[in-house]
Amino acid sequence: MFDQLMLCDEGFENVVENGETVGFALTARLPYYRGLGLSMIEDVAVTVDGEAIPREAIRVTLRGRTWALADMESEYGDRWNFGEKARVTALKPGGLAPGRHRVEIAERLRISYLPFVPTTRCTKELELAA
């Protein structure tokens, strides 16, 4: 469900810190009818124009707090809420070239009552904000 609503159009942009482009960011939601505690979010995988971003280079930001994926797995005090837009940052020196890019996101959630661990994907052509 909501697989085509995981990637949002807004917030797809390069991330500049101290005058240096350190990566790019996008806006994403969970493909789920409720939110989920962060420790149960096993993976947020980003692929852009066919290039997979390494897991260690992903950061997730919610309400001003930021986690690396490995740290999220032991975060028991916060959650990604139902329909909430997270800023997902991919650390990639130089960022992305201006223009359109094919972006894929794949989210793997450990859901207590399911007899499997689902991964849901969404692919979209997004225009990098200037």
Place this chain on the structure above:
Amino acid sequence: MSDTIQRGVSLYSFQHETFQGLMSLEDCIRTCAEMGANGIEIVGEQTFWGWPEVGVPEEKIAEWHALMTQYGTHPVSHDFMLDYKRYKDRPMPFDEQVASIRKDIDFGARLGMPYLRALVSIAPEVLVAAAPYAEEKGIKLLLEVHAPLHFDHPWIIRHAEAYEASGSAALGFLPDMGMFVHRFPQVWKERFMRNGVPRHIADYIEQAYEDRVLSEYVILNVREMGGEGPALAMAETLRHNAAFEPKRMLDHMSRIHNIHGKFYQMTEDLVEPSIPYDEVIAVLKQGGYTGHVCSEYEGNRWVEDAETVNSVEQVRRQQEMLKRLIGEPAPAAALAA
């Protein structure tokens, strides 16, 4: 106490709209009230951001109660989740599971809920251990009996036996009408065909469901027909769904306090083609049921790729159907007209 079946809505039904911020909580409550579906059920952590890890501020709870008063609706159930897989490397210990339920009981009490929905995979011992606290708070814990499980499944029988042995009236059941899928839902078939299932295989699976063929035989046959990927996925839905019999609820009526009016599609002529609601309501009447049937629309995920989801219209149609089947008297204004 009501002397007839009451109508309600689980706000789960409007998830497609609320996910995108297209309907607020007030929009949902007003919509239910307009349909005369005055019982409100929620998945707590869908409706209230922050629950359970962060908590919910008092002003949100006050807003909830104000909406109930304003629209003449009343709380029915908080569906809690109990994430016992919270830790990747170990299961949640027993005592922590019970403590987690107690926390949800407190949350349900803040919201004025008479019932809490427990997911079917929760162990009977955990619910039995949480029951005294529920009793103290005037709340009942209801196990959601949901396909592929059903009232004759050994897991559910274990629950029923544990509840009887406990002697607690705070333990019960919440049957989900998705147990009674008597015909393969058309919205499923159409979605699987859009996903690439050849028509002859889709037709075969639909007919095999109609003929009540064991899922494993259907899966093998589809494989031998050359089916793969989406065709096997369509066949595998038969592992998780079956045409169980509504009358199996009759043995458990004293512990059934809420009903999920699950549906996948309501047609323009107010029929859910896959679930025999006429039979369901007749059984509930026979059993003397006076709780709520709460609409639970789950068709959105089957049509969202091809059309604009209209959850409100779907729920409205189901409520019209329920009104007729329950036999509610027409409002005075309509009689006068």
